Amino acid sequence: MAPDNPSHEFFDLVDNVRGQVLRAGQDGYDRALSGFQTGFRHRPAVLVSALRAKDVQAAVRYAVPRGMAVAVQSTGHGITVPDEGGLLIKTDRMAGITVDPVARRARIEAGARWHQVVEKAAPHGLVPPSGSAGHVGVAGYTLAGGMGLLAREFGYAADHVHALDVVTADGELRNVTADSDPDLFWALRGARDNFGVVSSLEIGLQPVERIYGGGLFFGSEHAATVMSFFREWTAQVPETMTASLGMIGYPPVPMIPEPLRGRHVVHVRFATTDLADGPGLVRPWRDVAPVLLDHLSELPYREAGSIYREPDFANAYDGNGVLLSELDTTVLDAVRELAGAKAPVGCIVDLRHLGGALSRQPTAPNAVSFREANYVLRVVSSIDGLDLADVRAVHKRLDDAVAPWTLGRSLNFVYGERAADDFRSELYEKSVLERLTSLKAVYDPSNVFRCNQNIEPAV
Incomplete structure (x- = not known):
């Protein structure tokens, strides 16, 4: 931990960082720690707000000799193990993006958000493997796998990474590719921040x-019918169609469209590049139940963030996600009864159809696991004014109910403060985790990067 009376080494760190360096308690410290997740927060002894890769190097080289844990944060969506007394590197000010339209690639710094990449790529008729919310950071999302809006057609975001610039525990800045460092390249794409701090990545477009995309809203009184049709329909659609089903209760406030205001609804979302067949694939949905609101149309990809209509304001939340082998009727009943309109706490349900390209390893394989999963079930709840234990008890009842069909968990869909080993064995297949622990012993033997769903070095 950094001393109360900083040493000359601390002032050397300040001199070597072009960005900002703050100690706990300094003016601006609390403001600098802010992120999308307000329910959980890092409390490092030293905070480095980096502007370049050399700042990241300086921070790691300062922390390691002092036995300080090194954590990294971009937008702050995915905090699961808060840092207490270590060193936090914030990358949100590193947001450079360069698009190569000929190679169909983008070089993206670690603090960039997906909507920024979409805007840069759009003039060239190209799109990145971005997700449902444009305000999410590129690096954390991609390194944890990343399920994009067109994921069934194009696969995980991690599958499209060609190179990464990463500062490892030895303080070295490495350009990592499948040819230069095949083991580290494999591990970084799937194990998120366990092997170093990524300062930029090169990704295919x-x-x-x-x-063709958007969604249809139905009243949750029709949830059983709608969910049953989702199960039947997704079993036969081509992999050019990526769809999901959500459930949410909307408050009675003016900003919510009148048909949805104050109602608990089921929202079915669609996205496809097949402009000719897309409308026909979706057409049967209009006869499933009365439609409250229809926002389906052909649209430019830069407007794709409107499909899920996810909030873009900071808030306090907790949640979890499981990867399912199939959608048994028991699973659908459990989702409706335990996380639906009558749940003891408000639950936002997100059930996404997987398969297609997500089931296949890329040319250069990576550590993303459980590719045989056909669905991912995510449940998130606001924790403002609620007891966290009560919220997690509701989520656990659903977890237990769907356990017979659960293959594992998605690293991107584990939220809120957790013990470092809460879900480690459920995030990776056994052989993948064994290889990751062996590589951790090579690249981070002292477990410097441990403020995460931690992969411990093999003994």
Whole structure:
């Protein structure tokens, strides 16, 4: 931990960092720690707000000899193990993006958000493997796998990474590719921040300009019918169609459209690059139940963030996600009864159809596990004014109910403060975790990067 009376080494750190360096208690410290997740927060002894890769290097080289844990935060969506007394590197000010339209690639600094990449790529008729919320940071999302809006057609975001610039525990800045460091390249794409601090990555883009997408809202009194049809329909659609089903209770406030205001609803979302067949694939949904609101249309990809209509304001939340082998009717009943309109705490349900390209390893395989999963079930709840134990008890009842069909968990869908080993064995297949622990012993033997769902070095 950094001393109360900083040493000359601390002032050397300040001199070597172009960004900002703050100790706990200094003016601006609390403000600098802010992020999208307000329910949980890092409390480091030293905070380095980096502007360049050399700042990241300086921070790691300062922390390691002092036995300080090194954590990293961009947008602050995915905090699970808060740092207490270590060193936090914030990368949100590193947001440079360069698009190469000929190679169909983008070089993206670690603090960039997906909506920024979408805007840079759009003039070239290209799109990145971005997710449902444009305000999410590129690096954490991608390194944990990343399920994009067109994921069934194009696969995980991690599958499209060509190179990464990463500062490892020895303080070295490495350009990592499948040829230069095949083991580290494999591990970084799937194990998130366990092997170093990524300062930038090079990712492939797809030639897409417009998509057919949006969603249909139904009253949750029709949830059983809608969910049953989702199960039947997703079993036969082509992999050019990526769809999901959500449940949410909307408050009675003016900003919510009148048909949804104050109602608990089921929201079915669609996205496809097949402009010719997309409308026909979706058409049967309009006869499933009365439609409260229809926002389906052909749209430019830069407007794809409107499909999920996810909030973009900071808030306090907790949640979890499980990868399912199938959608048994028992699973659907459990989701509706335990996380639906009558749940003891408000639950936002997100059930996404997987398979297609997500089931296949890329040319250069990575550590993303459980590719045989056909669905991912995510449940998130606001924890403002609620007891965290009560919220987690509701989520656990659903977890237990769907356990017979659970293959594992998605690293991107584990939220809120957890013990470092809460879900480690459920995030990776056994052989993958064994390889990761062996590589951790090579690249981070002292477990410097441990403020996460931690992969401990093999003994």
